[in-house]
Amino acid sequence: MVSELGSQPLFEKASKLMPGGVNSPVRMFKPYPFFTQKATGSKHYDVDGNSYIDYCMAYGAIIFGHSHPPIIEAVKKKLDLGTVYGTPTEAEVQLAELITDSFPCAEMVRLVNSGAEATMHSIRLARGYTGRKKIIKFDGCYHGAHDSVLVKAGSGAASFGIPTSQGIPEDTTKNTLVVPYNSVPLLQEMFEKEGDEIAAIIVEPVIGNMGVIPPSKGYLNELRRIADQYNTLLIFDEIITGFRLAIGGAQEYYQVIPDLVTLGKVLGGGFPISAIAGKKKIMEHFSPIGKVYQAGTFSGNAISVAAAIETINELKQKKSNFYNSLEQFVIELTNSLRECISKNEMNVQINNIASMFTVFFTDTAVMNSDGARSCDNTKFMKFHSELMKRGVFFPPSQFESCFVTASHNKEDLSKTVDAAVAALKAI
Ligand SMILES: Cc1ncc(COP(=O)(O)O)c(C=O)c1O
Known part of the structure; x- marks a missing residue:
């Protein structure tokens, strides 16, 4: 034990002080989540003295490994110079340049603090720019916990079976049109009815929040074509896929x-x-030059900006070899699991792309949120708990992606294959 209180007493105490004992719903799993002591590289250590090979990786926030030394160094160097100023800095300009150099659509950048803020303001911007009210989102895509997108959302909202959160006025959600992912005809039909009023299509280009669901061939091109046909903006929510695929x-x-x-x-x-x-x-169209208001005290703060600059610079130096080796790890891992699944005739499907994968407990291919929702969630949670017993931590929901980082090594790979094969057989 590395804490006077272990995870169970900490959870009991936390539950008295914080709703559900956690600060974000997906962190809760039964009977209680482990409490983290520290995480370095590919490993996660809990306060009870256990360690896990981590595939949650803070829900995809980590790509090099936890506590990556060059990022920690870059942040340490900045700490003595102040952390947040309320004035612009050269580093923000440097970061904006790195982002515009990396992303084909990016000519200008606005920094914010969280993914929810980014999608919320991108929707406001699209509405301001087009002068239209409605947006299209896809069933199962998650774009953060804010009013216009918390309708048929994935991630925690799917795990807890919440189609639309309480507390959101119908006046807001009536402007959110929901269409199944990976179906062009149903999207086309919606545009034929409402096209002139639709400000934007917002989409996770690869869904990560119903488990991993890649787009079918040509699907994203069709989104582009339809958006152009109706002068609607196309927003890619790349909170997960950006810098990852x-x-x-x-x-x-x-x-x-x-x-x-x-x-x-x-x-x-x-x-x-x-x-x-x-x-x-x-x-x-963003303020202060445009009329779409957007603001944030901590936006562009010195610490996060330093970490982001270091991250992009390192990714740029490593280039495509880096992404190939992450993908190779996932291919080896998922192929070994598929072998076990087919030998033992298990009703399990695996979706994977680049450094992302999900194990689904169903007998049919998962192409959209209906497919993901039809999975056996009880079996998934048993699998999750069997994995934990064997020192492997997957995100605790069928509706999340596993993430591989540069810190996952050969030893992790073979331990994970052994643990996952044993866990599949144990459930
Ligand atoms: C695709 C996507 N968009 C937006 C968000 C919201 O980001 P944040 O949790 O930083 O608000 C998430 C979070 O998981 C996400 O996966």
Whole structure:
């Protein structure tokens, strides 16, 4: 034990002080979540003295490994110079340049603090720019916990079976049109009815929040085509995929260029920062030069910006070899599991792309949120707990992606394969 209180007593105490004992719902799993002592590289250590090979990786925020020394050094260097100023800095300009160099759609950048802020303001910007009210989102995509997108959302909202959160006025959600992911005809139909009123399509180009669901072939091109046909903006929410599928995210990977992109998670190298980026003619509608208001005390703070600059510079130096080796790890891991699944005739599907994968407990391919929702969640949670007994931590929900980082090594790979095969057989 590394804490006087172990995870169970800490959870009991936390539950008296914090709703559900956690500060974000997905962190809760039964009977109680372990409490973290520290995390370094690919390993997560709890206060009870256990260690785990981590595939949650702070829900995809980490790409090099926990506590990556160059990022920690870059932050330490800044700490003595002040942390937040309320004035612009050269480092913000440097970061904006790194983002515009990396993302094909990005001509200008606005920094914010969280993914939810980024998507919220990207939607406001799209509404301000087009003068239209409605947006399209896809069933199962998660864009943060704010009013216009908390409708048929993935991630925690899916785990806890909440189709639309209480506390959101119908006047808001009536402007959010929901369409199934990976279906062009249903999207086309919606546009035929409502197209002239739709400000934006917002989409996770690869869904990470119903488990991993990649787009079917040509799907993202169709989104681009339909958006252009109706003068609607296309927003790629790349909070997960940005800097993860490739340095230029899903738009580089699939060669489909949106009008706006939202970035977060990997961008900050473990520190809180997000961004909205896009075409200049749209971005210039943001205040103070435009009439779409957007602001934030901690936006562009020195610490998160330093971490982000170090992260992008390191990714740029490493180039495509880096992404290939993460993908190779996932391919080896998922192929070994598929072998076990087919030998033992298990009803399990695995989706994977780049450094992301999900194990789904179902007998049919998972192409959209209906497919993900039809999975056996009880079996998933048993699998999760069997994995934990064997020193492997997956995110505690069927509706999340596992993430591989540069710190996952050969030994992790073989231990994880052994643990996952044993866990699959044990449930
Ligand atoms: C695709 C996507 N968009 C937006 C968000 C919200 O980001 P944040 O939790 O930083 O507000 C998330 C968070 O998981 C996400 O996965």
